[in-house]
Amino acid sequence: xxxxxxxxxxxxxxxxxxxxxxxxxxxxxxxxxxxxxxxxxxxxxxxxxxxxxxxxxxxxxxxxxxxxxxxxxxxxxxxxxxxxxxxxxxxxxxxxxxxxxxxxxxxxxxxxxxxxxxxxxxxxxxxxxxxxxxxxxxxxxxxxxxxxxxxxxxxxxxxxxxxxxxxxxxxxxxxxxxxxxxxxxxxxxxxxxxxxxxxxxxxxxxxxxxxxxxxxxxxxxxxxxxxxxxxxxxxxxxxxxxxxxxxxxxxxxxxxxxxxxxxxxxxxxxxxxxxxxxxxxxxxxxxxxxxxxxxxxxxxxxxxxxxxxxxxxxxxxxxxxxxxxxxxxxxxxxxxxxxxxxxxxxxxxxxxxxxxxxxxxxxxxxxxxxxxxxxxxxxxxxxxxxxxxxxxxxxxxxxxxxxxxxxxxxxxxxxxxxxxxxxxxxxxxxxxxxxx
Amino acid sequence: xxxxxxxxxxxxxxxxxxxxxxxxxxxxxxxxxxxxxxxxxxxxxxxxxxxxxxxxxxxxxxxxxxxxxxxxxxxxxxxxxxxxxxxxxxxxxxxxxxxxxxxxxxxxxxxxxxxxxxxxxxxxxxxxxxxxxxxxxxxxxxxxxxxxxxxxxxxxxxxxxxxxxxxxxxxxxxxxxxxxxxxxxxxxxxxxxxxxxxxxxxxxxxxxxxxxxxxxxxxxxxxxxxxxxxxxxxxxxxxxxxxxxxxxxxxxxxxxxxxxxxxxxxxxxxxxxxxxxxxxxxxxxxxxxxxxxxxxxxxxxxxxxxxxxxxxxxxxxxxxxxxxxxxxxxxxxxxxxxxxxxxxxxxxxxxxxxxxxxxxxxxxxxxxxxxxxxxxxxxxxxxxxxxxxxxxxxxxxxxxxxxxxxxxxxxxxxxxxxxxxxxxxxxxxxxxxxxxxxxxxxx
Numbered sequence: 018x019x020x021x022x023x024x025x026x027x028x029x030x031x032x033x034x035x036x037x038x039x040x041x042x043x044x045x046x047x048x049x050x051x052x053x054x055x056x057x058x059x060x061x062x063x064x065x066x067x068x069x070x071x072x073x074x075x076x077x078x079x080x081x082x083x084x085x086x087x088x089x090x091x092x093x094x095x096x097x098x099x100x101x102x103x104x105x106x107x108x109x110x111x112x113x114x115x116x117x118x119x120x121x122x123x124x125x126x127x128x129x130x131x132x133x134x135x136x137x138x139x140x141x142x143x144x145x146x147x148x149x150x151x152x153x154x155x156x157x158x159x160x161x162x163x164x165x166x167x168x169x170x171x172x173x174x175x176x177x178x179x180x181x182x183x184x185x186x187x188x189x190x191x192x193x194x195x196x197x198x199x200x201x202x203x204x205x206x207x208x209x210x211x212x213x214x215x216x217x218x219x220x221x222x223x224x225x226x227x228x229x230x231x232x233x234x235x236x237x238x239x240x241x242x243x244x245x246x247x248x249x250x251x252x253x254x255x256x257x258x259x260x261x262x263x264x265x266x267x268x269x270x271x272x273x274x275x276x277x278x279x280x281x282x283x284x285x286x287x288x289x290x291x292x293x294x295x296x297x298x299x300x301x302x303x304x305x306x307x308x309x310x311x312x313x314x315x316x317x318x319x320x321x322x323x324x325x326x327x328x329x330x331x332x333x334x335x336x337x338x339x340x341x342x343x344x345x346x347x348x349x350x351x352x353x354x355x356x357x358x359x360x361x362x363x364x365x366x367x368x369x370x371x372x373x374x375x376x377x378x379x380x381x382x383x384x385x386x387x388x389x390x391x392x393x394x395x396x397x398x399x400x401x402x403x404x405x406x407x408x409x410x411x412x413x414x415x416x417x418x419x420x421x422x423x424x425x426x427x428x429x430x431x432x433x434x435x436x437x438x439x440x441x442x443x444x445x446x447x448x449x450x451x452x453x
Numbered sequence: 454x455x456x457x458x459x460x461x462x463x464x465x466x467x468x469x470x471x472x473x474x475x476x477x478x479x480x481x482x483x484x485x486x487x488x489x490x491x492x493x494x495x496x497x498x499x500x501x502x503x504x505x506x507x508x509x510x511x512x513x514x515x516x517x518x519x520x521x522x523x524x525x526x527x528x529x530x531x532x533x534x535x536x537x538x539x540x541x542x543x544x545x546x547x548x549x550x551x552x553x554x555x556x557x558x559x560x561x562x563x564x565x566x567x568x569x570x571x572x573x574x575x576x577x578x579x580x581x582x583x584x585x586x587x588x589x590x591x592x593x594x595x596x597x598x599x600x601x602x603x604x605x606x607x608x609x610x611x612x613x614x615x616x617x618x619x620x621x622x623x624x625x626x627x628x629x630x631x632x633x634x635x636x637x638x639x640x641x642x643x644x645x646x647x648x649x650x651x652x653x654x655x656x657x658x659x660x661x662x663x664x665x666x667x668x669x670x671x672x673x674x675x676x677x678x679x680x681x682x683x684x685x686x687x688x689x690x691x692x693x694x695x696x697x698x699x700x701x702x703x704x705x706x707x708x709x710x711x712x713x714x715x716x717x718x719x720x721x722x723x724x725x726x727x728x729x730x731x732x733x734x735x736x737x738x739x740x741x742x743x744x745x746x747x748x749x750x751x752x753x754x755x756x757x758x759x760x761x762x763x764x765x766x767x768x769x770x771x772x773x774x775x776x777x778x779x780x781x782x783x784x785x786x787x788x789x790x791x792x793x794x795x796x797x798x799x800x801x802x803x804x805x806x807x808x809x810x811x812x813x814x815x816x817x818x819x820x821x822x823x824x825x826x827x828x829x830x831x832x833x834x835x836x837x838x839x840x841x842x843x844x845x846x847x848x849x850x851x852x853x854x855x856x857x858x859x860x861x862x863x864x865x866x867x868x869x870x871x872x873x874x875x876x877x878x879x880x881x882x883x884x885x886x887x888x889x890x891x892x893x894x895x896x
Contacts, residue, residue, distance in 0.1 A: 056493070058493060059829060059832045059833055060829060061826075061829055061830060061833070063833075099749055099759075100749050100750065100755070100759060102749075103747060103749035103750055104749070104750055104819070107747060107749075107750060107819045107820075107823060108815075108818070108819045108822060109822075110822045110823045110825070110826030110827075127830060129826055129829060156758065156759075156762070156765075159762075159765050159788060159789065160765050160766070163713075163714045163765055163766075163786070166713040166714060167713045167714055169713065170711050170712070170713045172606060271710065271711075272605075272606050272711065273601055273605045273606060274598070274601035274602060274605060274606045276606070304542070305538070305542070305547070306526070306535065306538045306539075306542075307538065307539055307542050312535075315595055316534075316535065316591070317591070318591070318594075319590070319591040319592065319593070319594030319595050319598070320594070320598070321595070321598050322595055322596075322598045322599035322601075322602050323602075342598070342601070342602050342606070343598060344597075344598065344601055374539075374542070374543060377542075377543050377544075377545065378542045378543065378545055379545075380545065381544055381545010381546065381564065382545045382546070382547065383545075384494075384495070384496075384545075384564070385494075385496050385545065385546070385547075385562060385563070385564070387494060388493075388494045388496055388835065389833045389834055389835075390833050391833060
């Protein structure tokens, strides 16, 4: 039996907290990798599985297939129909969740030490031997169609759909991963098997385990759990172009508070300037009450309950986005203030004090993320998907500390382009005209 | 409420069954202290809970409890406006607050060695708030925008407000936590300060500290910072208007063009968890699971989603963590082509069938196992444990009640469930609500 275990014993030396986390890398005899943290204190195990690609791997004319397929994984597998499968899961008090996102299929499992073999055997059926019974397909399809109809009347979702369609056009990012009424209605059982075969493959797989187990034991169970999946499926879509120019799009919708989504191009996760951009975004709109936008739009003027910005480095495109909601008669002012702050950051950058405060917060908050087995498992699987190594958890705060004021402000002027900023506003905004 | 024992310097006790390590103290001024030890990460959660919520508000000032919660992030005699949160952030921590019907709570999550600073600031704002008229004007706009975001922009939330207002005929649980809009618009500095001066007092507060801490050290800090604040002598006894016997069911149709999926809700008044008397509440937890906990295995899920395609969604839910009356709620979303009348008739038929049939022992065992496991999973979430104790202690339960609850859940029998179902599922104590996009859908 060939089994490789590499152990990294890491201690955070953050500015405010020290935590120890011992990440072991293990490779199964069949060649499946996993990151493991042994936490024997509580008798349960958290398991996180990701398949890189996600709903963006939908074939042309099959939009929504991967989302529906993922929803059906818990609806019958092997010799069990949906009710038999769920009866068995509940009796074990295990929980499995299956979610399709734009870039990933995410599977989270939690189960007790006392019946871990049974819980893993049941999960295995869902992952490698789903049934996609016609009865289940029709039932879950009706739920998805109801969700699509609800989204069409939700201002926040409408804003996202309009922004994505204008930015990404025919690329999968340009449409909802749920699919449309027409595309979902047309999906068949064969489409489900195809989506499973295409998107849940060994070459797209990432695994992490935290809890009452050992790296050795994890190495021994990976092949049984996941080894039967095909080696490879469909290729990834190409890089998405970004077609949205600066301006305002107003979507008329009868509701008292307008919801605005705004943004432009962003920055890649592996760009050398990513950490500088991360700090810029924090100071502008991601730092909660301390961010400039929260101070100016909420604290100073009372125009909103919340405004935030975020960097979205996806696999095929990068965005810098923000969102704000304000009454129909004040949204124009909220947008005006936001534009001004965007330009101020681009033109003047931040102060040395703001940079220092951001660094103190970001480096201090980082170790606090590692609280709880499920949280640590999620962080570890996320790190693997963006090609980070286990020692990143030790070095990450150094990357933040290394950003100089000059760098941060150079990146602010490059990243933030006030003229490119596009607002999609859903509601009945007063004094606001669309530009197209 | 826990009695305040005057003249006794300190009451301390440690519980440590298989449950989490919990130590409790009471300070001389009547403030309760709960310490939950978890040394898996060098982190602490510091929470201050006040036994005051929206259901304690004076008539006509709905929303003042939540509004005051917002104002506590303004300045004090020693902290500039915003300095509290800025200081927490500068220490790598995060802070926030929440208001419910029965409590208002403030919390910070930060490296364990920063606990003293958190206590210093939190104890300072218990008595020394400095709010200006300008703060009130701006923050009132913020809470109105919060109401817009949570409620006015959400047909489901607006419908829920109407249903609760009809379910509670006398209790303030019928008034939304965030407040009615027309009353929120009138909230002023005096409303906020009169509430603050009376209720933000050590003898009306519970401190919960959870994480990598030593109980005796927490106690020493608590004495230093909270122990010196005098008790409020005029703190009123917490007695709120209770529900009269309810004698007639209520029906409401909420129409809103923004609704895409019609659905129906049925809410019944239900017994809450009370000190030393949690058995009925425990049986109600099982009843909700059996009737509508899982779409695959519950009575409603099987009958309406599998055996017939009557509904695309069914649920039954119960949360007994309230100071006064709790609710037991059903939701059914009919399938395409099924009317709300048909869906409601199917729901009631299935409930009736459940009441007549024996309870499947295998289902009982499965729910028992899941409840036992949920206690194991809960230990992974220190902040969740802190919230569990804070909520319970502001809702009249004791630490003993919290720790007895898992065993009480394990002891529930089918007879207990049948008895509590017969008592609770009484239409005279219920509201049935339909949520539709147009009158034509209301059939």
